[in-house]
Amino acid sequence: MNWKTVLRLISIDIKSSRLIRGTRLGSILENKVLTTVLYVGACICGAIVGWLIGNFYSGVPDPALKEAIFKGATSLFVTFPTLALIYGLVFTQMSQIQRIGVKVSIQPLYWYPITWGEHTLASIIANLIGAPLIITVFICSSILVASAFLGLIALAVCTVLALMGSLFTASITTEIVKVLQVRVSGAVTKVAGRTAVWVRLLGTIIFLIVFYLVYFTLVYGASFTALIESMAGGQRILWFIPYLWFGITLSAIVNGLNFEAVIFALTSIGFIYALFVAAVRLNAKFGLYEAPSITISRGTYTPKTGLLGKLGFSSLEAAIMRKDFKAFTRRRELMYIFIMPIVFILMPIVSSIRGTADTMPSIFSKFLFVYIALLPGTLMAVSIGSILTGSEGESIWYVHASPVSAKSYVKAKYFFTVFFSLAVTVICILFAAVWTAPSLRTVLIGFFEAFLLVLALSMVSLSFGIKGADFRELPRPRMIRPLWSLINMAICLALALAIISPMIPYAVKILFESIFLPIDLSTIISESYLYSALFLSAIIATIIFFTFYRITVKNAETLLSSAGG
Amino acid sequence: MELEASVHLHAVKLMGVSKRYGNVTAVEYIDLEVGKGEIVGLLGPNGSGKSTTIKMILGLVKPDTGSVNVLGINVKEDPIGVKRKIGYVPESPRIYEFLTGLEFLDFTGDVYGMAPDEKKKRIEEFVKALDLEGREGDMISSYSEGMKQKVVIISALMHKPQLLLLDEPLSGLDPKSARIVKDLLRELASQGVTTIMSTHVLEIAQAMCDRIAIMYNGRLLALGTMQELREKAMMPESRLEDIFLKLTGTGDVKPIVEALMK
Incomplete structure (x- = not known):
């Protein structure tokens, strides 16, 4: 893995965003000083929010209320990795959809002597730059500052690491989904033959219906606090889902189950590695895969009057x-x-x-x-x-x-x-x-x-x-x-x-x-x-x-x- | 009366035509007459004004000065009437990739108001001749560049136009198809169909064209048969490549190659 190549690929990916966003905003995002200001700004804002929360906690006179806030904070810390996974998936998927055309326009990179590992890693990191990383920086600095008042520094550091890990997992998953999507739609096209056009149209409509049903149900049907509560309690039951292992690790730390925490932390790292290897292999196999052509008609051509x-x-x-x-x-x-x-x-x-x-x-x-x-x-x-x-x-x-x-x-x-x-x-x-x-x-x-x-x-x-x-x-x-x-x-x-x-x-x-x-x-x-x-x-x-x-x-x-x- | 008669004798007549884009002069006061059934090649380096000239003949670009007459019709006055009589192949054409080759040709036939039987006959003949059989029902998105070029060439020829405007028409074609197109253009010329084609392949221009126009920096440097061009360049027995490089002042490439090899 040549890290210099990876960094260059990431910078090309960022520069290519000017094709999506227009030159004016593109030049702002490419400006190193402004970008630094953006991340530092998120960090400072997060720290201020953390300081306000911490001060509020310190100023609470009622021990029962203090205890409730403390419990709420630990629950929140435990749910952060899974929340990061969700928003990471949403943002990276959106970014991926936007960048499809850009990927086509920078295809010459595939002719250069760059390994698929370097390509995949650069794509995964580039997908995180922007909104997902800014939000994460904000959350991390809030957690760290607030935890100083709450006396939860060790847990906060673990939470930050878990949050980063979850975000990275989300981006790798997006990379895998992108490759599989190309492969699966190609396979469907091949099998469907002339009906591929209708299969694609109906598939898109069904996808939209399901997506919006889930979205509206979430928006109108569940409150944020209910979501946090159910996630904090529920993720330990779903221990067999590797995406929740970071959250379970934190949960184990909170409950003093050190051995379990170590096991889940190690398996989480192993899971990230396995996902990355899968993404690289899939990219190597299908990264430049061309979908089969759709045959609409065969046989004698007859002009239609209509x-x-x-x-x-x-x-x-x-x-x-x-x-x-x-x-x-x-x-x-x-x-x-x-x-x-x-x-x-x-x-x-x-x-x-x-x-x-x-x-x-x-x-x-x-x-x-x-x-x-x-x-x-x-x-x-x-x-x-x-x-x-x-x-x-x-x-x-x-x-x-x-x-x-x-x-x-x-x-x-x-x-x-x-x-x-x-x-x-x-x-x-x-x-x-x-x-x-x-x-x-x-x-x-x-x-x-x-x-x-x-x-x-x-x-x-x-x-x-x-x-x-x-x-x-x-x-x-x-x-x-x-x-x-x-x-x-x-x-x-x-x-x-x-x-x-x-x-x-x-x-x-x-x-x-x-x-x-x-x-x-x-x-x-x-x-x-x-x-x-x-x-x-x-x-x-x-x-x-x-x-x-x-x-x-x-x-x-x-x-x-x-x-x- | 005299002007009108002269216009009718020519398939294309450009008089004092020029076109500027901001500070850049794309075409500078060109006079060009192309007779019916003639094949004229437009040669020139990149940015010399060939494509702009073709687009002005088709009515896609309005000249700043001068007039363009095509088959007796003033392009400015009846652009639709002119387009009906023209078959056009642009440089690197993009076509509707969501249609199949057959659907695109059927669409073209309808756009030019062809009768269904005639349309069917012409499409089948061309598809067979240019080796598109078996792939004509596939979506164009899966075609190679050469196949797309074939589809565009068929769409330019199928409605039997009287004037063909071809911008790099043979680019991407396999040798057999290129030969078919070349022979077809010659055959059409003998039937009175006029062709104006731009190309960078000088051998093609020398082999196919009755007259050659050399453009440079928006100006028409020379126009004539091979013999006339040799005389103008004072290079008897020379190949078109040497004449072209001399007339456009781009002849001495040796120092450039030497610099690159350092």
């Missing part, structure tokens, strides 16, 4: 729409668009999981219906419209070189966005209708408003998506420049409010009726007002649509006529 032609789209427009559909079902970075309806449906379900629609208050049930009916589809339209042009990536040359007129381009992209978003809207409304059991009239009103929002905002976001398109693909496809994305979100929000504004008095009336306020609004806001409001909503949406249609076509003309250098 439904889009019958709906009045030219062959060019239909071809663009079909191509975009394939992009959304086959490109991993676009599959994440499916996250939106899933999150919006899952969030209220998990938060209201204790009750069904029958037990929900009527107004909450109505709010839930409107929320699920309007938000996912509308957000889908805003998102797809804004990224659809940028998603062409570096293949945009093909659009530039093709005989595509601005109007055809806008038509194809717009209707793709609308079809996709309306499909999501319909699914969400059906789901919301089953879950919240609203009246048929509420369902129809919800659908009508969602329809208007999708129709108008698809055009608005398409306009900004063309204007702010970002075609860079490395280190990851950006699709829209951040500033234009923000402008798009802000204007879409304002216009969405404008479209639904005529319905607000009617919603207020329903709210007042539901909470039995002694104000009767039915004389001011009659039933006929509802139909006028819907009509007014439609007028506003139409005006927005046509105004932005002109802007979008103009933006498309500029896009198609200026391919740059």
